[in-house]
Amino acid sequence: MAKIAFILLCHKDPEAIIKQAQRLTAAGDYMSIHFDARAAPSAYARIRKALADNDNVTFARKRIRCGWGEWSLVQATLNAIEAAADAFPRATHFYMLSGDCMPIKSAEYIHDFLGNHDRDFIESFDYFESDWIKTGWREERLIYRHFFNEREQKKLFYASYNLQKRFNLTRKVPEDIQVMIGSQWWCLRRRTIEWILDFVKRRRDVIRFFRTTWIPDETFFQTVVRHLVPGHEIESRTLTFLLFSDYGMPVTFYNDHYDLLLSQDYLFARKISPEAKELKRRLGVLYSSEGTEFQISNEGASLYKFLSGRGRIGRRFTMRFWESEASLGHERELLIVVCKKWHVAKRLLERIRQVTNVPCVEYLFSEADTDLPDLGGIQATMNKRHRHRRALMRMLFEYYDTDRMIICLDPANLDLMQDFCGDRASTKLLEIECHFSDEYLIGHAQRVGLAGKRTPRETIDRLMPTIRHDLVFESDRIREADFPGHLRIRESNPVDLNVDPLMEFLSISRDQAHHIASADHLFTD
Missing domain, CATH: 3.40.50 (Rossmann fold)
Structure with missing residues (x-):
């Protein structure tokens, strides 16, 4: 039977993290937690104390100060993975989660699903050929070195980029690596995790390259897994249900989304609102249930697009330039x-x-x-x-x-x-x-x-x-x-x-x- 080591990256709401760890490990699974070093020490101490007697919980040995778009998010993940691999030798799968995630299926269903599908679940699309990046930078993420945090050090970030662009200070992708891109929410088999940890030790050149790429949590694991694992053993999808608005922001789920979430062909959902206490309660009860059957209709993405798009009327329609005459x-x-x-x-x-x-x-x-x-x-x-x-x-x-x-x-x-x-x-x-x-x-x-x-x-x-x-x-x-x-x-x-x-x-x-x-x-x- 599948046994999961959940890799949890989090930075806030210690009470919710404690409940999440208790809920997921109660079914016999494991959890490795990386709590952002930027957060208050008292919050981290509270989590450590509450989970001290839980043998199915471990913590990353070194905490990282994480920043959006930085390598720090990948390093924090690797630290949590290393801790989980050492502490839980019986874990068969490693599932990446955030503090905003909740299961939308029972533990029984999730274990059966992973046990019956011997493959890695990770979005992995060709970086240059796919349309995964809808707008904004593409090759600029890779060919230039990014040393500063775009959100916290905006002036330095763009000054560094403009300087490199002006003097054509570009670099090449490592020759034997095909860069891939996809969601950072994945589920990988133990063998794949062990290959990744070995790869990190052997290929310092690849690590140096990704350390200064922009938003590497969308490319590093996606690239390395595709490099190490045969294609027929990879399913290029995430098992975590998530939606994004037109503005690139994650859609938040509330109490009245319970039935919608259960009918999606996914195991977890992100993001659950902190205020959605009734939804969290019902999903917690569902996770511990036995014999529950799920009617999968999987209309969530198209339904959201339909409902959110109804208010966007008023576009200006004119002749296209190639039809002006x-x-x-x-x-x-x-x-x-x-x-x-x-x-x-x-x-x-x-x-x-x-x-x-x-x-x-x-x-x-x-x-x-x-x-x-x-x-x-x-x-x-x-x-x-x-x-x-x-x-x-x-x-x-x-x-x-x-x-x-x-x-x-x-x-x-x-x-x-x-x-x-x-x-x-x-x-x-x-x-x-x-x-x-x-x-x-x-x-x-x-x-x-x-x-x-x-x-x-x-x-x-x-x-x-x-x-x-x-x-x-x-x-x-x-x-x-x-x-x-x-x-x-x-x-x-x-x-x-x-x-x-x-x-x-x-x-x-x-x-x-x-x-x-x-x-x-x-x-x-």
Whole structure:
């Protein structure tokens, strides 16, 4: 059975650290603690005294004054690892934690999981080829030497960097090392830990290099593990659930996140709010439970992105610079069908095809597998379709040799509607208003990753009003845009009331419009 030595780096809240150590070691596991040397000596003494009789707890022999972005964080980790490796010879896994972490599975589940997965869990992506670093410095972290703390010695930090840059004082990465990057929250097997400690003693050149890199806790272990361990024995993921805001700050979890956390495919979560006492209590009880089954839906990241992104409306949409003089054409007419229920819009288009000869293209900006002709690669990816939207539409007009064409758009694609309706071509918009049952909303949440088939019903019930309001909000935004030629048909209307909008939208006779509007099962889910 797996036995874990938890590597705990912490700097505050001694009472919480004591409880965390007692909780995790009560299940037969171990803990090695590094308490930041910057913290008050009295706080450290309190922790040592409270845990003095716990044989499953040890402490780093040397405490380091830690600073964000410095090598000190890596050295503190190595000190705690060395202490754990010596004190706990029966430990099979070493799990990196912070004082803000809490288990979101039972000890029984965690031990079974690690026992059944003989591999190292550590995010490890190619430093230069991956997009792990979203903004800011990339190679500058490595090729220049960083001697000062960026947060505490900002002037010296940037003066040193500018001086090196001015005189081209760069350095190379050690030749046999491929630098990797990832989260600092990992879980490694004992054999890997022993290899790392041996590597640190042998490869002083690598240690010297990383000592003066910037933010080495995101690169050192990630690089060394990939250098020492065969790739098929590494799973490039963290077992600690964590989210980051748009500003790069860790998302904090509170009392009402209990059900959400349990349904994620992770073993621990970070960061738990110090004020979330009820959440900590419930997670503590859960950790000591036996026979608990977990329904994994794993929608946490997409759900956070959805909810946090709802308030970010108000972007300015204009023509892209490469399309500044690009128009679909004065003589052309683009007809846009807008509907959240894609199957309803597709049925309508099929009926339109039977009545008219107007070419129809379904959700080409939402579905990658939309049936499109080969247009030289511009249609190959969703990214290219959105980026070169007007060029794509012009090429479709030319391919079908037509001046009239119908496409489908999701109501969320307001930027596309504004772009096309602002073109010099003639544009009409037909919005289809549908009824959204609870069953449809649940299916929609699963399709877009906001929920899974195993998401608890309580979570779904809390999410439903937000999703329903979001769909209404999308329709309101379209209405507020006040597009010329904006027409609307409704599921709640009798057939005759939907005939006139279809006549105007398609420029067809009443009989033809009635034939389309009266299609069987047009709005059926």
